[in-house]
Amino acid sequence: xxxxxxxxxxxxxxxxxxxxxxxxxxxxxxxxxxxxxxxxxxxxxxxxxxxxxxxxxxxxxxxxxxxxxxxxxxxxxxxxxxxxxxxxxxxxxxxxxxxxxxxxxxxxxxxxxxxxxxxxxxxxxxxxxxxxxxxxxxxxxxxxxxxxxxxxxxxxxxxxxxxxxxxxxxxxxxxxxxxxxxxxxxxxxxxxxxxxxxxxxxxxxxxxxxxxxxxxxxxxxxxxxxxx
Amino acid sequence: xxxxxxxxxxxxxxxxxxxxxxxxxxxxxxxxxxxxxxxxxxxxxxxxxxxxxxxxxxxxxxxxxxxxxxxxxxxxxxxxxxxxxxxxxxxxxxxxxxxxxxxxxxxxxxxxxxxxxxxxxxxxxxxxxxxxxxxxxxxxxxxxxxxxxxxxxxxxxxxxxxxxxxxxxxxxxxxxxxxxxxxxxxxxxxxxxxxxxxxxxxxxxxxxxxxxxxxxxxxxxxxxxxxxxxxxxxxxxxxxxxxxxxxxxxxxx
Amino acid sequence: xxxxxxxxxxxxxxxxxxxxxxxxxxxxxxxxxxxxxxxxxxxxxxxxxxxxxxxxxxxxxxxxxxxxxxxxxxxxxxxxxxxxxxxxxxxxxxxxxxxxxxxxxxxxxxxxxxxxxxxxxxxxxxxxxxxxxxxxxxxxxxxxxxxxxxxxxxxxxxxxxxxxxxxxxxxxxxxxxxxxxxxxxxxxxxxxxxxxxxxxxxxxxxxxxxxxxxxxxxxxxxxxxxxxxxxx
Numbered sequence: 001x002x003x004x005x006x007x008x009x010x011x012x013x014x015x016x017x018x019x020x021x022x023x024x025x026x027x028x029x030x031x032x033x034x035x036x037x038x039x040x041x042x043x044x045x046x047x048x049x050x051x052x053x054x055x056x057x058x059x060x061x062x063x064x065x066x067x068x069x070x071x072x073x074x075x076x077x078x079x080x081x082x083x084x085x086x087x088x089x090x091x092x093x094x095x096x097x098x099x100x101x102x103x104x105x106x107x108x109x110x111x112x113x114x115x116x117x118x119x120x121x122x123x124x125x126x127x128x129x130x131x132x133x134x135x136x137x138x139x140x141x142x143x144x145x146x147x148x149x150x151x152x153x154x155x156x157x158x159x160x161x162x163x164x165x166x167x168x169x170x171x172x173x174x175x176x177x178x179x180x181x182x183x184x185x186x187x188x189x190x191x192x193x194x195x196x197x198x199x200x201x202x203x204x205x206x207x208x209x210x211x212x213x214x215x216x217x218x219x220x221x222x223x224x225x226x227x228x
Numbered sequence: 229x230x231x232x233x234x235x236x237x238x239x240x241x242x243x244x245x246x247x248x249x250x251x252x253x254x255x256x257x258x259x260x261x262x263x264x265x266x267x268x269x270x271x272x273x274x275x276x277x278x279x280x281x282x283x284x285x286x287x288x289x290x291x292x293x294x295x296x297x298x299x300x301x302x303x304x305x306x307x308x309x310x311x312x313x314x315x316x317x318x319x320x321x322x323x324x325x326x327x328x329x330x331x332x333x334x335x336x337x338x339x340x341x342x343x344x345x346x347x348x349x350x351x352x353x354x355x356x357x358x359x360x361x362x363x364x365x366x367x368x369x370x371x372x373x374x375x376x377x378x379x380x381x382x383x384x385x386x387x388x389x390x391x392x393x394x395x396x397x398x399x400x401x402x403x404x405x406x407x408x409x410x411x412x413x414x415x416x417x418x419x420x421x422x423x424x425x426x427x428x429x430x431x432x433x434x435x436x437x438x439x440x441x442x443x444x445x446x447x448x449x450x451x452x453x454x455x456x457x458x459x460x461x462x463x464x465x466x467x468x469x470x471x472x473x474x475x476x477x478x479x480x481x
Numbered sequence: 482x483x484x485x486x487x488x489x490x491x492x493x494x495x496x497x498x499x500x501x502x503x504x505x506x507x508x509x510x511x512x513x514x515x516x517x518x519x520x521x522x523x524x525x526x527x528x529x530x531x532x533x534x535x536x537x538x539x540x541x542x543x544x545x546x547x548x549x550x551x552x553x554x555x556x557x558x559x560x561x562x563x564x565x566x567x568x569x570x571x572x573x574x575x576x577x578x579x580x581x582x583x584x585x586x587x588x589x590x591x592x593x594x595x596x597x598x599x600x601x602x603x604x605x606x607x608x609x610x611x612x613x614x615x616x617x618x619x620x621x622x623x624x625x626x627x628x629x630x631x632x633x634x635x636x637x638x639x640x641x642x643x644x645x646x647x648x649x650x651x652x653x654x655x656x657x658x659x660x661x662x663x664x665x666x667x668x669x670x671x672x673x674x675x676x677x678x679x680x681x682x683x684x685x686x687x688x689x690x691x692x693x694x695x696x697x698x699x700x701x702x703x704x705x706x707x708x709x710x711x712x713x
Contacts, residue, residue: 005325013322017308024310085304088275089364093323094295152628159621163613172608173625176601177632180639187643201642209635216631220624223546227617228276240701279616279698 007102010095014103019110021080028076028111036069036119044126054127059189062123063145063182066116070149071171073111074157077104082161091226101154101221108150116142132195141192141199144206145185151210152177155217155224162227181209241267242278243427249405251371254398256414257407258440259424265407266303266376268424272405273300273374286372296324298372299365303380305357306364309350313360314343317367324368335367336360340389355386362390366397373397373404379413387413411436486684493681496674500667508667517581524574526672527567528596530679534564535603535630537683542626545619551694552687554619557626559686561606563679568600591637591644598636602629 022028043061047054081087090100123129131138153174160169188202241264249255257265270276272283274291286294300306307316317332333343339359349360358378365373375394379387387410395417398404408414411421415436423431423440504522537560545553575593576586587593606629610622 005323010323013319017311017319020315021308021310080308084307084309085302086306086308088300088302088304089306089320090323091275092273092295092298092300093320094292094325095323155628156625159624162615162617162621163609164615165612169609169613173605176598176605177628179598179601180632180635183639183643187646197646205635205639205642212631212635213628216628220546220627223620224624226275226277227615227620 005095007096007099010099011102011106014100015106018077018080018103018107022077022107022111025080027080028073029114031076032069032073032111032115033118035072036065036115037122039065039068040119040122040126054129055132055193056190058123058127058129059193060186062119063185063189065119066112066146067149067175067178067182069115070108070112070153071174073108073115074150074153075167075170077108077111077154078157078161087225097222097225098218100225101158101217104158105147105151105154105217108154109146112146112150116146129193131193133192133199135192137192137199137203138189140203141185141188141206144203144210145181145188147210148181148185148206148213149178151214151217152181155213155221158221159224162224181206184209241427242271244281245424245427245429247422247429247432249403251403252398252401253419254394254404254406254414254417256411256418256421256436257405257424258409258411258421258436262426263424264427265424267427269374269376269405269407273298275300296368297370298374299368299370301358301361301365301373301375301378303376305349305361307349307357307361310348312346312348313341313352313363316349316360317364320364321367326368332367335363338366339363339393340386353383354381355383358382359386359390362393371402373402375404375406375408377407377409379408379410391417411440486681489677490681493674493677496670496677500670500674503667503670508664509661514582517578520574520578522667522671524571524578525668526675527570527574528592529672530675531564531567531571531596531599532633533676534560534567534679534683535599535633538564538603538606538626539630542623542630545623546627549620551691554623555687555690555694556683557619557623558610558690559683561603561610561626562686563682565600565603565607566682567675567679568596568603571596572600589644591641594644595637595640598640599633602632602636605629 040061043065047057047061081090091097153170156174156177157170160166160173163169184202184205188199188206191197191199191202243264245268257268259265267276271278272285272291274285274295282289283291285291286297288294291298308319311319313336314329314332317335318329321328321332336343339362341356341359341363349357352360358380362375362378365375373394378390382390391413394404394406398417398419406414406418418436419434421431421433421436421440422429500522504519508519508522510516510518538557541553541557541560544550545557572593575596579588580586606622606625609625610618613621
């Protein structure tokens with residue numbers, strides 16, 4: 001008959017399908033971008049910092065804005081699977097659930113990364129930022145931090161679609177668990193921007209967080225997917 | 229299946245169903261709304277866990293292990309509205325390990341549609357959507373098929389076409405379960421009819437008896453409800469199969 | 482079972498009474514803070530008991546995902562609820578202690594902040610359990626319980642490092658920094674008493690959770706029989 005499909009092949013196919021669907025409908029990207037822009041503007045009314053101060057707070061503001069925008073995207077990417085109950089089709093197939101989890105997480109990672117690429121210049125302009133520490137380190141922090149947000153975000157979004165009050169449930173259960181990662185990404189960014197201290201510990205912590213929760217997410221995804 | 233029970237909170241949708249089904253037949257599940265037909269189908273297909281009881285499908289307690297051998301067509305289309313028919317089929321067949329464009333095209337042609345159609349599925353008529361949904365369910369060549377209300381909101385021509393297709397598949401050895409309210413449509417091709425009421429299996433007969441053919445039997449069926457000696461395969465000599473349309477079989481009562 | 486429970490209940494009351502004596506009368510007065518420091522004998526054991534209960538929740542969640550036993554789920558729920566209660570005690574005794582001693586209600590010191598995060602995580606667990614609907618909530622809650630507990634060491638590491646970078650006054654001055662041995666005695670007695678109390682609470686809640694689930698199933702069965710007018 002047919003051979004069992006490989007994890008990576010299914011992940012790739014599903015990711016390609018999701019990117020194509022997003023390109024055609026632009027559900028997640030549009031709402032995310034607009035929301036993030038709103039947050040940036042509103043924050044700028046609340047804070048009017050000098051250059052030195054702005055380096056200290058920009059890290060926190062940026063990551064909070066990205067966190068909120070990510071939640072918007074997370075709900076969208078799973079809602080798409082509930083339309084026409086098309087998620088059932090995946091569940092019925094022999095495709096491994098882990099592939100779906102990886103594909104959704106990667107997709108969300110790409111969307112949030114696009115958001116960051118668009119938002120960071122905005123931040124630099126609005127707050128007249130100039131980094132004291134090496135900029136490439138910011139890139140490393142961004143990659144690890146984004147993965148930390150989307151790996152747990154994707155899992156909890158899948159979990160919350162099985163509940164009735166899903167829009168409020170997702171941030172409620174995601175935020176507390178993400179606190180150490182948020183702390184790490186904000187403090188790492190701030191320490192790089194101000195050049196005050198080394199971000200190495202935070203980078204290591206984010207790496208550990210990413211590793212641990214990716215594994216846990218992969219292990220626990222199947223019962224959550226099939227919980228009905 | 230043995231003693232299958234399924235609760236949703238305080239509502240018991242399935243209340244102890246025990247039955248065996250032989251392969252190669254077309255079974256029609258009938259019953260009023262809320263009788264548990266969709267729930268039963270979803271339990272057999274592995275989408276719902278029974279609260280109690282066990283189900284064996286294709287020789288296995290774990291239906292995931294035999295996922296490549298069965299297909300499911302849901303009440304909802306189970307398709308992505310923003311993609312074309314071919315795109316949908318190519319994705320879903322890839323989930324089964326099939327990377328063959330020709331097979332997808334073949335499946336679409338089998339249900340009577342044109343594979344070259346680039347339009348997004350969301351813009352199809354209901355009849356076309358149901359047919360693509362069927363194509364998705366059969367593209368991997370399953371030997372067991374579950375269909376939940378395949379004819380809802382479908383025009384008569386499409387419905388008849390699907391029925392003919394199902395009969396042809398049954399003749400080639402596929403086992404088919406159909407949940408539907410349109411008993412009259414299935415009457416010419418059904419092998420057995422199974423009636424559910426309030427979560428219990430209350431009748432099981434050859435073909436579809438005439439009393440079940442009226443679409444809204446609510447007023448009539450009450451006095452005809454058979455007694456509780458049902459739930460096992462009807463005894464039948466193999467020779468009884470010579471009348472496959474199964475008409476005019478009165479209910480035992 | 483009932484007699485065992487009653488015996489343990491009486492024992493716990495005695496323990497609590499004795500531990501109270503230890504804490505309030507027998508243990509020596511702390512040099513710098515005076516009698517206010519005695520709240521420490523409730524603050525620290527509560528924290529340990531809460532942590533222990535969350536660990537029980539973790540084990541119960543894993544057990545549930547493996548076997549889907551109703552008992553595992555009931556235990557997970559009970560341990561989370563009692564755990565959050567004890568965690569709340571820690572968060573309340575902290576400010577009560579801090580205010581007279583340092584004049585501030587709250588300091589973001591490492592341990593108190595970590596406890597707050599822990600509290601937030603398990604409150605979110607309880608929110609999921611109580612406000613999400615659908616028959617599969619135990620599975621979802623078990624997943625969340627596992628995620629939450631795995632996060633705990635990371636939370637502690639992160640906050641401790643954060644505090645070494647940005648120091649603040651530390652509430653528990655007695656943190657391993659040479660507690661008088663008589664104080665340790667009081668701590669341990671209170672720990673034993675609180676652990677027993679927690680055990681009893683969990684036991685009661687566990688039985689209650691199991692009973693309520695059995696009731697729901699009986700309802701479903703009964704409504705069925707009522708409709709068809711027959712009994713199986």
